[in-house]
Amino acid sequence: QVELVEYGGRMVQTGGSLRLSCAASGRTSSSLTIAWFRQTPGKEREFVAAINWNGGDPYYGDSVKGRFTISRDIVDNTRFLQMNSLKSEDTGVYYCAGRGPFRAYRRSPDDYEYWGQGTQVTVSS
Numbered sequence: 001q002v003e004l005v006e007y008g009g010r011m012v013q014t015g016g017s018l019r020l021s022c023a024a025s026g027r028t029s030s031s032l033t034i035a036w037f038r039q040t041p042g043k044e045r046e047f048v049a050a051i052n053w054n055g056g057d058p059y060y061g062d063s064v065k066g067r068f069t070i071s072r073d074i075v076d077n078t079r080f081l082q083m084n085s086l087k088s089e090d091t092g093v094y095y096c097a098g099r100g101p102f103r104a105y106r107r108s109p110d111d112y113e114y115w116g117q118g119t120q121v122t123v124s125s
Contacts, residue, residue: 002026009119022096031101038092050105
């Protein structure tokens with residue numbers, strides 16, 4: 001059984017930075033492609049970033065390109081989302097999602113089997 005747990009959400013001021021963590025556990029968890037999605041009330045989950053199970057180039061949603069960076073720590077089986085130059089529109093619940101094992105990334109949340117509980121990010125002016 002795969003488990004994903006997110007950490008790091010909090011309130012931050014506009015223009016600030018924040019790093020979210022996604023700790024993965026379970027027999028196949030190291031072979032998952034991991035993505036970050038975010039959601040605000042009344043809206044669908046939005047693709048933020050993803051990194052394939054074998055590393056390689058990361059992928060980003062248009063609204064976060066140049067500001068967010070996804071990375072991974074293979075030893076700890078943890079993925080990170082570094083968020084810089086935060087804007088009020090970045091506010092939302094951020095979810096870590098897993099797809100796989102050994103499956104390439106997709107941008108639709110429907111393609112991910114495993115989900116964390118979510119962590120709240122609030123960007124205030």
